[in-house]
Amino acid sequence: MARAATTSDAFNALAERRRRDILSYLAMRERSVTEIVDAMEMEQPSVSKHLKVLKGVGLVEVRREGRQMLYKVNAMAIRPLHEWTSTFERLWKHQLLGIKERAEANNARKQ
Amino acid sequence: MARAATTSDAFNALAERRRRDILSYLAMRERSVTEIVDAMEMEQPSVSKHLKVLKGVGLVEVRREGRQMLYKVNAMAIRPLHEWTSTFERLWKHQLLGIKERAEANNARKQ
DNA sequence: TTGACATATTTCTATATGGGAATATATTGA
């Protein structure tokens, strides 16, 4: 078997940096494909293909306005990622606390 | 160009479901490869390869104990994902609020 | 040293990609 399809879920779709960049750009507001192309400095066909993947997993929504296609983020689709990572939050906070404590113990020794 | 390597960053490494499962399992505590194999119901070589990818991006750490290799999560490496998704939190909360308001307006109309 | 156990690596293969280039489709205004 090969890697899971980019369109299989949000995790796979967002593995690609360019698609995360596009989503971040869309976070401000709805944008046309041309606006995305200009902002991202990518070829238009590439942008269209990335948008297709994002749409495939429900990360963006589209509506037509004349000849333009206006894309916007569907933030709800990002929640599964946020929630999965949140289950580890306790762990890294614990890690950070350990680092802080060791640093303070070090400082005390140096005084 | 093809897809970015699974080892290029945490986003790519975690796109694979099996690797997320392994990390979730390790969230409880340090585990040997055999324990992971038994829990995940995967072939041992597959587990070793997934662990190699996870280690490659710093998502796990290993230490040897006799003939066993004990793997544990490095939760810090998950933070970039958490933080990236957090930038959209405001948006989905806004979405949820909208859904709630529409539901309430609907209820009021039906009374 | 040898055998058993634990883990890692190699080889193979089908498959899906991302980008580039070219082209197709859709919509508008004249």
Place this chain on the structure above:
DNA sequence: TCAATATATTCCCATATAGAAATATGTCAA
């Protein structure tokens, strides 16, 4: 109807998988 604008699709190709199978490496205990 036609040209211009906006977007999508197709074709090509180098590349990196994940899993299966076989094998290699490392460590201990007797």
